[in-house]
Amino acid sequence: MKLxxxxxxSLCVWRFPDRDIKExxxxxxxxxxxxxxxxxxxxxxxxxxxxxxxxxETQFKFFTVFNGSDTVGTVATHLGKGQYGAIEVVxxxxxxxxxxxxxxxxxxxxxxxxxxxxxxxxxAFLGQFKGKGIDDPLTxxxxxxxxxxxxxxxxxxxxFAVRKLVVVYHYMVSK
Amino acid sequence: xxxRIDTRFNEELxxxxxxxxxxxxxxxxxxxxxxxxxxxxxxxxxILSLVFQVYVLxxxxxxxKAMHQxxxxxxxxxxxxxxxxxxxxxxxxxxxxxxxxxxxxVFQNPYSLAIGERIDAGxxxxxxxxxxxxxxxxxxxxxxxxxxxxxxxxQTARFALDHSIGLIDMRVGFSILRGVLPEFTQDPLAIMMVxxxxxxxxxxxxxxxxxxxxxxxIIYEVIYGxxxxxxxxxxNMEQGAIGGYIEVHVPLxxxxxxxxxxxxxxxxxxxxxxxxxxxxxxxxxxxxxxxMTLQVMGLIRDEPMRKSKGVIAQVNVSL
Numbered sequence: 001m002k003l004x005x006x007x008x009x010s011l012c013v014w015r016f017p018d019r020d021i022k023e024x025x026x027x028x029x030x031x032x033x034x035x036x037x038x039x040x041x042x043x044x045x046x047x048x049x050x051x052x053x054x055x056x057e058t059q060f061k062f063f064t065v066f067n068g069s070d071t072v073g074t075v076a077t078h079l080g081k082g083q084y085g086a087i088e089v090v091x092x093x094x095x096x097x098x099x100x101x102x103x104x105x106x107x108x109x110x111x112x113x114x115x116x117x118x119x120x121x122x123x124a125f126l127g128q129f130k131g132k133g134i135d136d137p138l139t140x141x142x143x144x145x146x147x148x149x150x151x152x153x154x155x156x157x158x159x160f161a162v163r164k165l166v167v168v169y170h171y172m173v174s175k
Numbered sequence: 176x177x178x179r180i181d182t183r184f185n186e187e188l189x190x191x192x193x194x195x196x197x198x199x200x201x202x203x204x205x206x207x208x209x210x211x212x213x214x215x216x217x218x219x220x221x222i223l224s225l226v227f228q229v230y231v232l233x234x235x236x237x238x239x240k241a242m243h244q245x246x247x248x249x250x251x252x253x254x255x256x257x258x259x260x261x262x263x264x265x266x267x268x269x270x271x272x273x274x275x276x277x278x279x280x281v282f283q284n285p286y287s288l289a290i291g292e293r294i295d296a297g298x299x300x301x302x303x304x305x306x307x308x309x310x311x312x313x314x315x316x317x318x319x320x321x322x323x324x325x326x327x328x329x330q331t332a333r334f335a336l337d338h339s340i341g342l343i344d345m346r347v348g349f350s351i352l353r354g355v356l357p358e359f360t361q362d363p364l365a366i367m368m369v370x371x372x373x374x375x376x377x378x379x380x381x382x383x384x385x386x387x388x389x390x391x392x393i394i395y396e397v398i399y400g401x402x403x404x405x406x407x408x409x410x411n412m413e414q415g416a417i418g419g420y421i422e423v424h425v426p427l428x429x430x431x432x433x434x435x436x437x438x439x440x441x442x443x444x445x446x447x448x449x450x451x452x453x454x455x456x457x458x459x460x461x462x463x464x465x466x467m468t469l470q471v472m473g474l475i476r477d478e479p480m481r482k483s484k485g486v487i488a489q490v491n492v493s494l
Contacts, residue, residue: 018256018303028255029220034181056466056494059183066219081462084390084426113390113426117342 012077012088015110017063020075024092024106027067030075035060035172044175049167051160060168071095073105076165080157085113087120087154089161093169096133100174103133107162114154119147125155129162134170138163182213187493189233189279195474195485205489206233206244224250238318238363238371242286242293243278245319258302264319267295268310268333269350270381270396271420279491281472282454284420287364288440289379289398291357291371294319295329308335316354316374329354344387352379358402358442361480362450375402392424398440415444432458434472451477467492 146155228246248263297314335348357371383396418440441449456472
C-alpha cells in the first residue's frame with residue numbers, strides 16, 4: 001500500500017492517490033478542484049440528498065484525473081460514520097459520454113474499524129456501486145444490499161457517503 | 176503555466192483542564208492556531224501545495240511549543256508514481272512521527288527524549304519503491320524557527336510496508352536517524368521551559384507499526400540508540416539508549432473509544448533510571464459534531480526527577 005503523498009481534504013484524507021489513480025484509471029496526472037458550497041447550494045444539495053450536510057461541509061474537494069490531455073474521471077473521498085468509527089471511502093467516477101452524467105467507476109474503503117470488514121470491503125458489496133449515477137438513490141437495502149446482516153449501519157454509512165459525493169459533484173458541476 | 180491557486184484556512188483550538196498531585200487544578204488554552212493550506216495547479220496537474228501552521232494564542236512555551244508548533248512547508252509533486260519533495264519546517268519522518276500525528280493528543284510517544292525535537296527545518300524526498308514507501312530527510316537538528324548555527328545536519332530515513340489480509344491491517348516501518356540533536360534530562364513535554372542539557376550526536380534506529388484487527392487497534396514503536404560517533408559504539412556500549420511506545424485503541428461505538436498507552440525511555444542502558452508514562456482514558460467524538468473531540472486521560476509519570484499522577488481533560492475543536 002502506498003503512502004506517497006497523503007492528500008487532506010476538508011472531509012477525509014486521500015491516503016493513496018498514486019496507487020488509486022494507476023489502478024483505477026491507469027492515468028498519469030490529476031488536479032485538485034475546490035468547490036465552495038454556498039447557503040443556496042447547501043439547500044439544493046440537501047433537498048436532493050434528503051439529509052442535511054454536516055456543519056463543516058462548506059467546501060468539497062474533487063480530484064480530476066487525466067490521461068495525457070484526456071479527462072478520464074474524478075475522485076473524491078469522504079468519512080462515513082460507521083459502527084466503530086470513521087470509514088474512509090474513496091469514490092472514483094467517470095463521464096458516461098456526457099459531462100453532466102457521471103457514473104461510479106469504483107468505490108474503495110481505504111480505512112475502517114468495522115467488525116465485518118471483509119464483507120464491507122468485498123466486491124459483492126462495493127461492486128454494487130459500479131455503473132450507478134445521480135439517478136440511483138443508493139439506499140440500503142432497497143438499491144444496495146448490505147454487506148451482511150450484521151453490518152447494516154456500516155453499509156448505510158458507506159452508501160450515504162457515496163451518494164453524497166455523487167450528488168455534490170453532479171450539482172456543483174452542472175449548476 | 177499556473178491555472179489556479181486555491182487557499183483555505185482551518186482554525187483549531189485545544190483547551191485543557193488538568194489536575195495532578197504535583198500541580199494545581201488548572202485550565203489552559205494550549206493553543207489556538209490557524210492552518211493555511213494552498214494548492215497551486217496548472218491546467219492538468221497539481222504543481223505545489225503550501226501549508227502554514229500559525230500559532231495565534233495559548234500557553235505553550237519553550238521546547239514543548241517548538242515540538243508542536245512551526246510547520247511551514249511546501250510539497251512539490253514531480254508526477255504520479257514519482258518522488259515528491261517537501262521543503263521547509265516539518266515533522267521528522269522517524270518512527271511513529273512519520274505517520275501518527277501526535278499534535279493535539281494527550282498521549283505522546285517518547286520522541287522528545289529519544290530524538291529531542293519533532294519539527295525541524297529541512298528537505299524531505301519521499302516516494303515508492305515497489306510495495307515500499309520511503310522517506311529521506313536532511314535537516315538542521317535545531318527545531319523550528321532557529322537559524323542553523325553549524326554544519327551539523329540530521330539525516331533521517333524510513334521505509335514502510337502496509338499489508339491487509341482478511342480482518343487484519345498491518346503496517347511496519349523501519350527508521351534510522353543520525354545527527355546532532357538536543358538531549359533532555361527532563362521531558363520538555365511535561366516541563367515546558369526545560370532547556371536541553373546538551374547537543375549530542377545521536378544515532379537511532381526504530382521499528383514502528385500498526386496492527387488493526389477489525390475494530391481493535393495497536394500502534395507501537397521500539398527505539399534503540401547510541402550516543403556519540405558510530406565507532407564508539409563498539410568500545411563503549413554503555414552509551415546505548417532504549418525506549419518504546421505502545422498505544423491501544425478499543426472503540427465502543429462511533430463516538431466513544433477507550434485508549435491506553437505505555438511510554439518508556441531509558442537514556443543509558445547501563446543505568447536503571449528511566450522515564451515511564453502510563454495512560455488510560457476515553458476519547459469522545461460527537462456523531463453530529465465530529466469536528467469536536469474530548470479526551471479524558473489519566474496519566475502516571477515515573478521519571479527520574481518527576482513522579483506524578485494526574486488527570487487531563489482536553490477539548491479539541493477543528494473548523
